Amino acid sequence: MALGVCYYPEHWPEDFWASDAQKMRDAGLEYVRIGEFAWALMQPAPDIYDWEWLDLAIETLAAAGLKIVLGTPTATPPAWLTASEPAVLRVGPDGRRLAHGGRRQACLVNERYRELSRGIVSDLARRYGLHPAVAAWQIDNEIGNHGSGRCYCDHCRAAFQHWLQARYGSLSALNTAWGATFWSQTYSAWVQIPLPADPVGGGHNPSLVLDYRRWASAGQVSYCRMQAEILQAHSPGRPLLTNIAPGDDEINWFDLAAEVDTIAWDNYPHGFPDWQAVALFHDHVRGLKQKPFWVMEQQPGPINWTPTNPPVPPGQVRAWTYQDAAHGAESVLYFRWRACWLGQEQYHSGLLDQASRLSRGYGEAQTVAQEWHAHGQPVAAPRKVALLISYDDLWAQQLDPHAQGWSYWRLVQTIHRSLTNHGIGVDVLRRGADLSGYSLAVAVAPMLADPIEAAGWMDWVAAGGTLVCTPRAATKGQDNRTVGEAFPADLTDLFGMDVAEWTALDPARPWEVTFTNSASITAPMWAEVLHPTLANPIARWGGSYAAGEAAITACTYGKGLAVYSGAYPTEALLAELWPRLLPSAALLPANIERIELTDGILLINHSEEAISVPLPGSWRDRLSNETGTNSCYLPGLGVRWLTQ
Numbered sequence: 001m002a003l004g005v006c007y008y009p010e011h012w013p014e015d016f017w018a019s020d021a022q023k024m025r026d027a028g029l030e031y032v033r034i035g036e037f038a039w040a041l042m043q044p045a046p047d048i049y050d051w052e053w054l055d056l057a058i059e060t061l062a063a064a065g066l067k068i069v070l071g072t073p074t075a076t077p078p079a080w081l082t083a084s085e086p087a088v089l090r091v092g093p094d095g096r097r098l099a100h101g102g103r104r105q106a107c108l109v110n111e112r113y114r115e116l117s118r119g120i121v122s123d124l125a126r127r128y129g130l131h132p133a134v135a136a137w138q139i140d141n142e143i144g145n146h147g148s149g150r151c152y153c154d155h156c157r158a159a160f161q162h163w164l165q166a167r168y169g170s171l172s173a174l175n176t177a178w179g180a181t182f183w184s185q186t187y188s189a190w191v192q193i194p195l196p197a198d199p200v201g202g203g204h205n206p207s208l209v210l211d212y213r214r215w216a217s218a219g220q221v222s223y224c225r226m227q228a229e230i231l232q233a234h235s236p237g238r239p240l241l242t243n244i245a246p247g248d249d250e251i252n253w254f255d256l257a258a259e260v261d262t263i264a265w266d267n268y269p270h271g272f273p274d275w276q277a278v279a280l281f282h283d284h285v286r287g288l289k290q291k292p293f294w295v296m297e298q299q300p301g302p303i304n305w306t307p308t309n310p311p312v313p314p315g316q317v318r319a320w321t322y323q324d325a326a327h328g329a330e331s332v333l334y335f336r337w338r339a340c341w342l343g344q345e346q347y348h349s350g351l352l353d354q355a356s357r358l359s360r361g362y363g364e365a366q367t368v369a370q371e372w373h374a375h376g377q378p379v380a381a382p383r384k385v386a387l388l389i390s391y392d393d394l395w396a397q398q399l400d401p402h403a404q405g406w407s408y409w410r411l412v413q414t415i416h417r418s419l420t421n422h423g424i425g426v427d428v429l430r431r432g433a434d435l436s437g438y439s440l441a442v443a444v445a446p447m448l449a450d451p452i453e454a455a456g457w458m459d460w461v462a463a464g465g466t467l468v469c470t471p472r473a474a475t476k477g478q479d480n481r482t483v484g485e486a487f488p489a490d491l492t493d494l495f496g497m498d499v500a501e502w503t504a505l506d507p508a509r510p511w512e513v514t515f516t517n518s519a520s521i522t523a524p525m526w527a528e529v530l531h532p533t534l535a536n537p538i539a540r541w542g543g544s545y546a547a548g549e550a551a552i553t554a555c556t557y558g559k560g561l562a563v564y565s566g567a568y569p570t571e572a573l574l575a576e577l578w579p580r581l582l583p584s585a586a587l588l589p590a591n592i593e594r595i596e597l598t599d600g601i602l603l604i605n606h607s608e609e610a611i612s613v614p615l616p617g618s619w620r621d622r623l624s625n626e627t628g629t630n631s632c633y634l635p636g637l638g639v640r641w642l643t644q
Contacts, residue, residue, distance in 0.1 A: 001325055001377035003369050004031025004069070004333035005351060006297060009057040010038055011342065016356075017057060020337060021064035027351070027362055028369025032061055033296065033333055035124075036071025036141045037103070040078035043120055051127060062133035069241070069296075069333070070128055071138040072227055074117045076103045081116060088113040091153040093197040102344070103141075104148035108223040110155050117223075121230050129235030137235060138296065139227045139242040139260065143220050149250025150216040152197040161190045163215045177479040178207040206399050207480040213395045217252045225259045243296035246271070246281045249409070252391040254430045257288035266297035266335070269320055270306045275606040276417040278320075279593065282327035283387075283416065284428040286380075295324045297335035300361035301349030309347065315637035317364040319604050322639045326378045326595040326602045334365055375622050378641055381596040383425040385582075386441040387416055390431040393447045396480050397472070403504035403525045411470065411569070412444050418574040422585040423594045432456070440466045440581060449474035449483055454490035461494060462558025466581055469495065469564045471502070471526050487528075488564070495564040496534030496555030501546070502566075503527050512543035513551045513567045515576050523551070523573065528566030538580070539567070552577070589613060592634070600643035608636035619644055 005024060009017055024032060034057060035042075043049050058068055082089055082100040089098050090107045098105040106113050128134050143149075168174040171187055180186045185205055187193055194200070196209045228240050243264040244253055257263040265285045269278050285293045298320065301312045317334075324332045336345075338352040339359075351362040394408045401407070412428075419426050427438070432453045435441050441460075446469065454474070461467050474488035483489040486498040503526075505511060510524040520542055529546045530537070535553035542548075552565045563581065567573060578585040588594055591607035600622070605611060613632045619642040620626070632640050 001329075001372055002030040002067075002331045003027075003321075003365060003372075004029050004033065004067075004331060005337045006033045006333055006335045007061075007337045008037070009034060009060075010041055010053065011340065012338065014053075014056065017060045018064070020352075021061050021066060023352070023358075024066060024337070025064050027366040028373065029365070030067055031069055031135070031331060031333055032066045032337075033069040033071060033138060034058075034061070036073055036138055037076045039073035039076055039120060042073060042124065043078065045080055046084070049123065054128075058128065058131065058133055066133070067135035068131075068133045069136045069138055070124070070134050072121045072124060072140055072231075074106075074121065074227070075141040075143075077106050077113070077116070082106070085112055085116070087153070087155070088116070090148060090151045091156075092147075093150070093152055095152065095197065097153070102146070104146045107151040107153055107155065108143070108148075109151060109159050109219040110153070114223065114226060118226065118230065121227050122234070125231050125234035129231070129238070134235065134238060136239045136241060137231050138264070139224055139231070139240060142243055142245045142248070142266065143224060143256065144248040144251040145245045147250070149220050149248065150213070152195050156216075156219075157195050159219070160195065160212060160215050161193050163218070164193060164211065165190050167211070177481075178205055178211075179479075179481050180205070206396070209399055210392070210396055210480045213250070214252075214392070216250065217255065217391070220251045221255045221259060224256055228259050241294060241296070243294075244285070249391070249394060253284075253288050254391070262292075262294055262330075263288045264294035264296035267295045267320070267324065268297070268299045268303055268306075270299060270303055270310060270312075275323070275591070275593065276420050277413055278323065279327065279420050280413055280416040280428070282324065282329070283426050284389075286328040287428040287430070290427070290429070290433075292328045292330035295329045295332040298324065298332050300334040300336070300351050300365070301359055302347075303349065304345055304347035312349075312361070313608055313637065314360060315364070315635075317361045318368055319606065319637045319639055321365070321368045322378065322602060322641075323593065323595075323604055325372075326380055326597065326604075328380050334361065371623060375641070378595075378602050379598045381425070381598050382437070383427040384437075384439045385419060385424055385426050386433070386435060386438045387412065387419075387426050387428045388431045388433065388441055388443045388446065389428060390446065390448065392478070393431070393445055396447055396476065397445065399480075404507055405525055406504075408445060414571060415442055415444060415470075415569060415574065418569075418571045418578065420593065421571075421588055422575075422578050422582070423588050424578070424582060424585055425596050435460045435465060438465065440468065442468045443470065443473065445470050445472040446474060446488075447472050448476050448478050448480070449489040450478065451490045454494070457491070458494050458557070461560035461562050464559040466561045467494070467563065468577075468581070469562075470569055471528050471566055473564070492533070494555070494557055495553065495562045496557070497530045497532045497550065497553045497564060499528045499566065500531040500549075501529040511541055511546070511567075513539050513573060514542045515539045515552075518576055521570070521572050521576065523567040523570065526568045527551075530564065530566045535562075535564070538563075539576075541567075597641070600641065603632060603634060603640045603642065605634035605636060605638045610635045610638070615642070617644060
């Protein structure tokens with residue numbers, strides 16, 4: 001595990017650089033990321049390059065013993081490029097072309113922009129690819145950020161039409177897959193196919209829009225692949241990374257992660273509603289490649305872009321960094337080194353303030369480095385529970401949520417939060433992932449049916465696994481058309497039931513769900529009345545015309561169990577369900593996170609109030625060498641690494 005920092009030597013006088021580098025080393029930092037926004041300085045004119053400043057920066061940082069993560073600068077094309085090649089600028093869904101300024105204004109599908117990107121990446125890789133201080137590469141920066149994952153320019157229109165031709169082979173096949181007989185949408189030429197931003201009456205065909213979103217994601221992924229191939233050729237042996245930003249769901253992150261050696265993400269907890277949401281994204285990013293990841297940007301103090309930009313109290317940066325590591329981060333880089341004097345991020349803090357004084361974040365980063373040097377790094381234990389998600393399901397449900405307030409991501413967050421609050425570690429995996437090694441899997445609204453995946457689930461459950469499925473399962477095919485069979489398609493035998501009726505619920509009139517030997521729970525938003533064939537109801541509907549009908553069922557299948565919830569899984573509902581399926585599930589005190597490690601557990605208090613957490617057995621605090629018995633005292637924002 002290594003700590004590092006994001007640095008912009010081009011923002012500071014050269015006589016700062018050596019002192020900055022030494023302070024980085026004094027803090028125990030090992031990595032420094034540079035270069036990802038500096039295209040205009042690297043190439044100030046079409047045929048003019050200036051490497052002198054970057055040569056000096058790399059040599060200065062290397063002289064202090066720092067390892068360089070060098071970024072390709074393609075997120076910010078220079079003004080001479082966009083002025084001379086305005087067609088490379090992205091067109092938004094409103095039909096307006098973006099102007100120069102800011103970042104991520106280019107269309108990554110545009111072949112001319114790709115040609116220019118290949119040029120600067122190749123030049124950069126040839127010059128520094130074998131430099132001993134260049135330890136890794138970052139491809140671009142936050143691909144898809146600022147809503148840049150989808151473009152509606154004429155180049156994209158033609159590229160989308162060509163992609164459809166390759167995908168379907170014939171217009172007849174496309175018309176069939178899209179159900180184009182509806183509203184006389186049958187196409188007789190590929191050029192007739194619109195982009196979903198084109199104004200139409202009554203909305204675009206949902207099959208067309210889902211395919212457009214797939215195509216747009218694939219275009220961003222192929223842009224990353226193009227850069228990866230260049231870097232692999234000129235800089236062999238250096239790991240390739242790209243960093244993603246939470247909430248940017250226009251790209252299939254599983255596909256993007258497949259193009260790099262290690263995936264990274266940018267962790268700004270104040271951009272999340274709570275610490276559980278941070279835990280979810282840690283687990284999601286770890287699950288993208290099912291291996292350790294990097295936090296390329298870790299919030300080091302107050303930031304500049306959230307609605308309120310609250311303070312960061314003492315101990316918070318240390319707690320965040322421990323949470324990073326315990327969820328599987330192998331390197332954490334703080335953003336940024338010094339509070340900025342210029343541009344759009346002047347209110348963003350750094351490890352140094354604007355006057356180059358050490359911030360509290362610097363001290364806490366130094367403390368973490370010292371603790372990990374003395375005690376080792378916390379390493380997450382293998383998880384036994386998998387949360388199965390799909391970007392295709394996400395996009396399809398965004399297109400037609402049907403129920404007021406329905407959000408695929410919110411459903412994912414609710415399930416993950418409930419498991420986390422019960423002390424259950426989770427891997428967030430792609431639908432269709434290998435489930436061997438997991439005892440329980442939760443499929444989140446797997447709306448788009450997949451017969452091959454269904455057969456795999458049946459085999460896994462028959463061998464002893466427990467599968468839990470939420471509402472809206474297997475109601476449509478991969479073409480986003482409703483299936484012509486009982487829901488959940490291909491899975492009625494596994495779950496021993498079918499969906500007799502489904503409905504979106506009036507927010508003011510939720511239904512009740514009653515578990516056996518338990519009080520009733522309010523179920524909002526969505527309701528499916530289940531018809532058991534072999535399954536046993538474990539909860540029934542109440543307080544509606546469906547009173548007494550099955551709401552949640554459990555079916556023994558081989559050596560395993562298949563559980564289907566026709567009720568929207570709120571945290572209250574899940575709190576009733578988990579103890580029935582996971583004997584170790586126990587609700588933790590509020591704001592306490594418990595993470596299983598390979599050599600014990602990590603407890604983090606995410607509140608500023610001290611608390612004593614009851615524990616079974618006797619534990620030793622590895623960080624302070626104090627001996628405890630059956631409880632652990634956690635100060636506000638405190639961290640305890642316990643071993644037995």
